Amino acid sequence: METAALVVIAFLALAALAPSVLAPGDPLAIAPLDSFQPPSLAHVFGTDESGRDIYTRVIHGTGASLLIGIAATAIGLGLALVFGLLAGFGPRWLDFGTTRFLEVLFAFPGLLFALLFIVVYGPGVVTSTIAVGLSTAPGYARIIRSRVIQVRTSPYLEAALVLGRGRPSRIARHVLPNVAGSLFVLATLGIGQSIVWASSLSYLGLGAVPPAAEWGAMLSAGRTYIASFWWMTFFPGLFIVLSAAATTLLGRGIQQRGRES
Amino acid sequence: MAGSLSVDLVAGAPRPEHGPGVRADGADTDGAGTNGAGTNGADARRARRGRLIRWALLRLGGVLFVLWAVATVTFFALRLIPGDPAEAILGGPGSQASAEALAEARAEYGLDQPLFTQYVVYLGHLATGDLGTSYALRDSVASVILVNLGPTLLLALVSLVAALVFALGLAVWSTRGGRIAAAVGSLLEIVAAAVPHFWLAISLILLFSTTLGWLPPVSVPGPLGLVLPVLTLAIPLAGFLGQVMREALLDAMESPFVLSARARGEGDAGVFWRHALRHAAIPAIGLVGWAFGSLISGAVVVETIFARQGLGRSLLSAVQGRDVPLVIGVVLVVALAYMLVTTLTDLADRVVDPRLNRVSR
């Protein structure tokens, strides 16, 4: 199953980096006469309200959409690293304080924090990306913190102390490398999740807007036409599902391998 | 929406450590019975009750603290909006509200007072249940919320139950059925957890409404109108929970106590109902709190697509219209509900897994 995931990811990477290879057309080309065409041989995914070919737009939008997912994950993980490391390494009071702080953030389930953020700073691609990143940070932080504590209290850290290694040496040689391993898994799993969340915000009209060839924007545009012209939302959504599933499978696979060794 | 973070990643989150693991030289001297057994039953029970009460009080304190912190965060959220806070209350910067409306807002929120006074006043309002007035709906936030709370809670609860049932079914089927069932099961789980609510909703509408015509595309009063929204919320959640339950189930079925049970003559059914099920349920119960939060946030999308009245839809339109008091009110209420649910699930956790009561928290 992981090979399928890798194939999908390779395909998406290609679409992101060299979209013209997969879709030679122009994603922004308007053809008003062809608007709202259902999927057909000429237009595999149909056309949108301005007659643009949806397949082309989906392919060309891969880069931007993946980038949003990556950016949001980077923001989330970056913040989480700071908090997680502080809590895991710091003195007890710092751990206590940080954990309480995270608990407060946890009281805003799912999208709610993102919505609050957007109310304050307004909708748009940038704010929605930041909002998603901030919403995921507490979850990652908690995981990083427990990983740090797990590593810090493990027998091999004690063995290093017996060997005569000082604290900075122990942290650099043993703790950080072992924590970093889980980070990679978190990142892979997180990208898929961030793409899903960001696209949901766009779907609600709070994220990217047309005419950008970005999946979220396409969803936003297609929102009003769900009943009659379902393909406008269905296909970008399909790609979202594929990316999220593929990255999740990959992350899960890496985690399995890590557990076995 | 259901996160697709893996099992033990999230499960690492709200769960406390389980009891002591197996030690190599695990014995005490016979009969000494340390580990909280106490010298007699009554003593032990009293000690346990005392611990439970202490725990409950601590939790209550924790909940109050978090609520206060959340209120503070939202207070500052309002103040962070660029421009005149009075304008923000009335629909955001550039809302072109009239001068009297602005003056009214200033008076009601005490915006010309020093910040600290405003804060105290704000907290005071919250304590009495006054959440301000919704500019767009011209009604008190509290009453808007009250009207919409019911339908959303109903949706969330039914979806939660449905998700648990699906998850259990999926877990059982994939552990019973051999390797192919296991592979299909885990694939389903991963995909289900990766699907955004809106996409699933659209697909379901396409299938059941447009093509098959069995169900209405929008939410109508009565149970029929509940089906698609519930499915939309339950499926991704079931995917995630199913994975958690499947792993716990597999672990339980291969453990030594199941071997002991079989060696006593217990059959497959007995092993499942008497032993494995309870073990599989433990991680799921721990996740219910988180699941509830995820359902509420999913409700935003689902209620919008299915045009169903509820807190989610109100929240969305409030965000779109920059109706700040309503947004803040909803967020606060949801936070409160979420904390209550989490506390309840922690309690349930301790009932199902009494080992947790031994660890002093």
Place this chain on the structure above:
Amino acid sequence: MSALLSVRGLRVRFGETEVVSDVSFDVAAGECVGIVGESGSGKSVTARALLGLAGRQARVTADELRFDETQILDASAARLRSLRGRDIGYVSQGALVALDPLRPVGREISDSLRLHASSTPAQRRARVLELLADVGVPDPELRAGQRPDELSGGLRQRAVIASAIALGPRLIIADEPTTALDSTVQAGILDLLERLRSDGAALVLISHDLAVVSRLASRVLVMHEGRIVESGPSASVLAEPQHPYTRRLIAAVPTDRPRGTRLGPAPTPAVPAGAGAPPHAAPAPAPATPLHRNSGVTPPADLDSADPGRAEALTPEFPRTPVVVAAGLRRSFGARLAVDDVSFTLERGRTLGIVGESGSGKTTVARLVLALDRPDSGDVRLLGEPWSTATERERRPLRPRVGAIYQDALSSFDPRMTVGQIVADALTHGRSQRAGAEVAELLRRVGLDERVMNRRPAKLSGGQQQRVAIARAIAPAPDLIVCDEPVSSLDVSVQAQVLDLLDELQRDLGLSYLFITHDLGVVRHVSDDVLVMRAGRVVERGATERVFGAPQHEYTRALFASAPRIGGDLDLWPLPSVGS
């Protein structure tokens, strides 16, 4: 009298591998048959196959597998279910998960009653209390309502036995029923099993511990790699073993083996596997090169490690300088006093054994000596320098003089590092180029092929992992190694090799060992002096032979009396042949 259980040609395969090959034996009512083997011998799989519970992936075949009138392999699932629990009882190791950790033990026991006999809940409850009292659980009313984690190890095991014998089965299969229990507790469990046997049940007792088996079994089968290599009456098999593997197994048991004798076959590659040298013969010469590094400890001139005739070498003479001096150590954890006024002196080149049951405080003492923990009062001096009273910074230059090896070697290794990296880490120039040759030399010194350098420890066997730990411990040329139960989780033959290695290294390098264990046989074999600890205090101390030969304190006497020994007698440990 025809046998109650009859097994002929039993074979079990998992996929392509055959884990049990051609096993045959009989058991009659009132008889105890012991099956002895190390891990991987197939003994547990055999036990489960007798019940038809070898697992879904197992393919079980046999010429005959008969219990009483029933052919196990032909029986229907329902028939097997009715046999299990009612006619055949299964006792497993009573670890925390042998009984459902979420249910009270009373429920688990009454399950057998519920499944096989119609009865009311009240009747079942009465029977459960009766059973618990019968197996020696005090205060059954209270215990029946408790979960496994609320019981001590001994009580848990008794509860497991109670659930197995609830309906008075005619055959009891006990798989490692006393492992991980303290010796005093172990003795009680064995007494209980013995009583059940004399009441008429047939007993199949499976264990890796020869002494345990010899105490109860009239006949013993020795299993190795899925086959029975030797069988017969226990007395004769244990007194005059025929098969080389049995001989090796018996020779490897350290109990009664004087200090300095080899337990296992010598490690030269010329000796083919299975040919194992007889216990007291001259071993091949140990590699003569002492450790290369300038450790500051010059091996004494009269070291004769290369002489093959010195099979029972006395501990070589080292200058009797103290390496570790502990005085009046005290350590409490909250209300619990873990270590109470412990003092000792350990000199160069000698081994001090600390023996005690769990909870005696011996591990805490180890941690205090390693300065992983600070004593509440008292102090530890290392090589004449303050150790426990110093700051970590002050201690750091001395740290290379102390090494440690643990029971679980694998968890003391960073999971991301290879063997080579782990050992190189302990060398003073770390992982530089020069380290490569030294690492290879260290690995050879502990009997590992240098090709193992690039492998991850998780892929090695338990014995190999412990050797890597030893290599790491000797890398900085220490004066002292603290050994905390280093062989407790190893099979007997592997244990023998590791103990031999430690002995050899001590002679070559002038190492001092602080050896902590609960195993009386091991401590007697390895230590020059011994401390007996109980509840944090030292109850007896002295030269090993004196303490074992004539224990003064009543606790020591009770401890030694409870330890099962090969040959089955429970006499106090005899005086050794001094000067041999």
